Amino acid sequence: MKRKTRRLIIYSGALIIVLFAGILMAEVLSIITHKKVDTSEGMKILQAADSADSKEIEEKMEKLAEKQQNSEEASKEDMAGNxxxxxxxxxxxxxxxxxxxxxxxxxxxxxxxxxxxxxxxxxxxxxxxxxxxxxxxxxxxxxxxxxxxxxxxxxxxxxxxxxxxxxxxxxxxxxxxxxxxxxxxxxxxxxxxxxxxxxxxxxxxxxxxxxxxxxxxxxxxxxxxxxxxxxxxxxxxxxxxxxxxxxxxxxxxx
Missing domain, CATH: 3.40.50.1110 (SGNH hydrolase)
Known part of the structure; x- marks a missing residue:
């Protein structure tokens, strides 16, 4: 039980760091490209981190990272066409x-x-x-x-x-x-x-x-x-x- 709790704490801490970095990057991209980037999903995951189990946190982290990567690539394409x-x-x-x-x-x-x-x-x-x-x-x-x-x-x-x-x-x-x-x-x-x-x-x-x-x-x-x-x-x-x-x-x- 202690091991599971410790693991949950580790994943939660990692999630918080990744989400803050992702949200900050999204805001910077929105300034560069003059587009409003929706960071609400990241904030929701962040707020729910305390109540989620470690497996659920892992899955959400992977999905959010993939979504942010796709957003960055799209922004680069927009810039190339501009x-x-x-x-x-x-x-x-x-x-x-x-x-x-x-x-x-x-x-x-x-x-x-x-x-x-x-x-x-x-x-x-x-x-x-x-x-x-x-x-x-x-x-x-x-x-x-x-x-x-x-x-x-x-x-x-x-x-x-x-x-x-x-x-x-x-x-x-x-x-x-x-x-x-x-x-x-x-x-x-x-x-x-x-x-x-x-x-x-x-x-x-x-x-x-x-x-x-x-x-x-x-x-x-x-x-x-x-x-x-x-x-x-x-x-x-x-x-x-x-x-x-x-x-x-x-x-x-x-």
Missing amino acids: YKAVFEDSVVMGDSISGALTDYDLLNACSVVSKIGVELDDLDSQVEKVKEINPQVIFLSYGINDIPATDGDVKLFVKEYETLIKKLQKQLPNTRIFVNSIFPVRLEKAKEEPVYANLEEYNKALSSMCDENQIGFIDNTALVSDSYYEDDGVHFKAAFYPYWLARMAEVASL
């Missing part, structure tokens, strides 16, 4: 990697200004287009075409990138600017084109330039894995882009 709203006052400027954001219907056309194969010394038309849009936030994503174009000249690359930032700041003084790191290429691509072996050096110089100009730098290196690459070893599959969007939104507090 990037157009999250980035409605933002623009991502870049090359074909950025252009895929509209190709995969993740962002509206007005939130992406891109061009296949574009380089930093050929962006006047993009700057003018962004000026017309007048966004609150700009995310820059260039470099994959500039590494071969500058043939390893990191100083030239940084100078051209800084020139772009100055142009944007002059045209849109109230717009916040963030610079994305250059995405790494697949190892096979780096072997095929040795100039990409300097990619890390380019990113380090880009990060330093952002620090000097008090511009937010977004390091995306950790987001990339081989499974996300297209066959060319440079561009990415659709599954990669929600992670990139989430990273940008997080850094910019969108």
Whole structure:
């Protein structure tokens, strides 16, 4: 009898901890997603904990945990489908990697200004287009075409990138600017084109330039894995882009 009572106390204590954690997580999710999450069921189980036996408590704990997990997954799906709203006052400027954001219907056309194969010394038309849009936030994503174009000249690359930032700041003084790191290429691509072996050096110089100009730098290196690459070893599959969007939104507090 004592053993059963002790076991009941242990399960009750565990239930209280799990329920409080679950209710707190639900409230946080409701704030993030702007949805009202129903925590009444958890409160009812909590209030009934003293009178329930250990087996019943176990079953209720398992059911509640499963329900909360499903709720979290649904919230993530809602967020993934809501990037157009999250980035409605933002623009991502870049090359074909950025252009895929509209190709995969993740962002509206007005939130992406891109061009296949574009380089930093050929962006006047993009700057003018962004000026017309007048966004609150700009995310820059260039470099994959500039590494071969500058043939390893990191100083030239940084100078051209800084020139772009100055142009944007002059045209849109109230717009916040963030610079994305250059995405790494697949190892096979780096072997095929040795100039990409300097990619890390380019990113380090880009990060330093952002620090000097008090511009937010977004390091995306950790987001990339081989499974996300297209066959060319440079561009990415659709599954990669929600992670990139989430990273940008997080850094910019969108």
